[in-house]
Amino acid sequence: MCLVRDGYTYPQLPSASCNDHALTETFFAARAQPTPPLPSVGVPAQGVYVADKGFAGDSLHARWQAQYGATVVSPPHQRSKVRWSKAWRRWLAGLRQIIESIYDKLLNTFRLARERPHALDGLQARLAAKVALHIFCLWLNGQLGRDPLAFAELLEW
Numbered sequence: 001m002c003l004v005r006d007g008y009t010y011p012q013l014p015s016a017s018c019n020d021h022a023l024t025e026t027f028f029a030a031r032a033q034p035t036p037p038l039p040s041v042g043v044p045a046q047g048v049y050v051a052d053k054g055f056a057g058d059s060l061h062a063r064w065q066a067q068y069g070a071t072v073v074s075p076p077h078q079r080s081k082v083r084w085s086k087a088w089r090r091w092l093a094g095l096r097q098i099i100e101s102i103y104d105k106l107l108n109t110f111r112l113a114r115e116r117p118h119a120l121d122g123l124q125a126r127l128a129a130k131v132a133l134h135i136f137c138l139w140l141n142g143q144l145g146r147d148p149l150a151f152a153e154l155l156e157w
Contacts, residue, residue, distance in 0.1 A: 112127065
C-alpha cells in the first residue's frame with residue numbers, strides 16, 4: 001500500500017483491519033513486477049507461500065499462480081470437497097507453529113509490539129534490528145548446544 005503526497009509515493013504498512021486478500025494481491029503483484037516505490041517487498045519466493053485458513057480457496061490459489069507465479073498452500077475450507085490427510089494437516093501445523101513462535105518472539109520477547117516509531121523508515125529499522133537479534137539468538141543457542149528457541153537464558157542479563 002502506498003500513500004501519494006506532494007508528488008512522492010511513500011510505502012505504508014496496512015492497518016490490521018484491511019482486507020488481507022487485497023493486500024496479498026498487491027504483495028504478489030509487486031514481487032512479480034518490481035515496483036520502485038516498494039523495494040522492500042522483495043523478489044518472488046523460490047518455493048511456496050504457507051498461509052492459514054483465511055487464504056483457502058482453489059480459485060484464489062489458481063488465480064495467484066496464473067497471474068503472479070505464486071504457489072500458496074493453505075488448508076481447505078471446511079465445506080470444500082478436498083480433504084487433507086492427517087499427515088498434510090500435521091505438516092502445515094508444524095510450519096505454522098514455527099511462524100507463530102517467531103512472531104511471538106519478535107512481538108513479545110523483543111518488544112516489537114511496544115515500538116511507537118513516527119515514520120515508516122523508523123519502523124523498518126527497528127524491525128530489522130529485532131529480526132537480526134532473533135537470528136543472532138538462534139545462532140548463539142546453536143553454538144551453545146541449546147534448543148534454538150530457548151531464549152530465556154540468553155535474555156536474563
